[in-house]
Amino acid sequence: MSGCNIVIHAAAMKHVPIAEFHPDECVRTNIGGASNVIEASRELGVQRVIALSTDKAAKPINLYGATKLASDKMFVAANTFMDNSPRFSVVRYGNVVGSMGSVVPFFNRLIADGATSLPITDERMTRFWITLREGVHFVFRNLARMHGGEIFVPKIPSVRMVDLAKAMAPHLPINHIGIRPGEKLHEVMVPEEDGHLTLEFDDHYVIRPTISYGNRTPDYSVNALGQRAWEAKVDFEYRSDTNDIFLGAEEILAYNRVACLDPRADITPELEAPARVVQALSA
Helix, strand or coil: CCCCEEEEEECCCCCHHHHHCCCHHHHHHHHHHHHHHHHHHHHHCCCCCEEEEEECCCCCCCCHHHHHHHHHHHHHHHCCCCCCCCCEEECCCCCEECCCCCCCCCHHHHHHHHHHCCEEECCEEEEEEHHHHHHHHHHHHHHHEEEEEEEEEECCEEEEHHHHHHHHHCCCCEEEECCCCCCCCCCEEHHHHHHEEECCCCCCCEECCCCCHCCCHHCEEECCEEEEEEEECCCCEEECCCCCCEEEEEHHHHHHHHHHHCCCCCCCCCHHHHHHHHHHHCC
16 A cells, blocks of 8 residues: 555455355454454555445345444544545445355356255345446546545436346246345435435436534535535435336346456446436435
8 A cells, every 4th residue: 555545445255145144354444354354554654544334234134234333433533633644435335246255246147057956045135236347437436526434325227136037047946945044125325314314416426525624624515626515305215116216127237248348348328228227326
């Protein structure tokens, strides 16, 4: 980190069932590691730090989510000294389509291997849906938007896991296998308890800190780019099952194709199918 002016902290022990069985490693990596990044950033004169969070940090029911909530709190509180210290913010989003260990490559392998069914843990399950490219762009945009202390949450579509299975293999039946240890039915990115702290921008939400930085507390309703927000409802909650936008079969397949492309590729043609989603989320 020596000589760096921007740090993006993406390292974490992220596997939910493994974290349940090896809690010490999860705590050391996700909480101890966050502390190391904060202290090193201060000592080495870094200017801006963004830590990547997860939907599992909102209303956590598993150890991974609990450690990421603790990490989020640490990065938000790190702004207490807002003189010449680094600015720290958090970006939170959900399931990254096509990432290592995610369901899309898992289903692809099963289909390629001639599976006779696709496993679903629960037919009610929903997930937020974002590609790696979208996640990276969101992080970079927030480096320019940040004051320090915010939790940034993108407006993104949701997917029903049953719809995903039917879109990828309409000829295969679904096998219900039950929820795994620490797994949620639905993702939450802004819990109701943080509704009164939440600001809504055109394409994202910002959760303001629960703590005050005194007379150094910025006006979070106007970000560093001059974009203005409005207050969310007091009881606002952002959940994958009550989201306004759900992807249909063709849109799911389009997202999956984008997720499997080379990051340097031109993805414009592949995004034609989910154009309705982009328009709806920016309306």
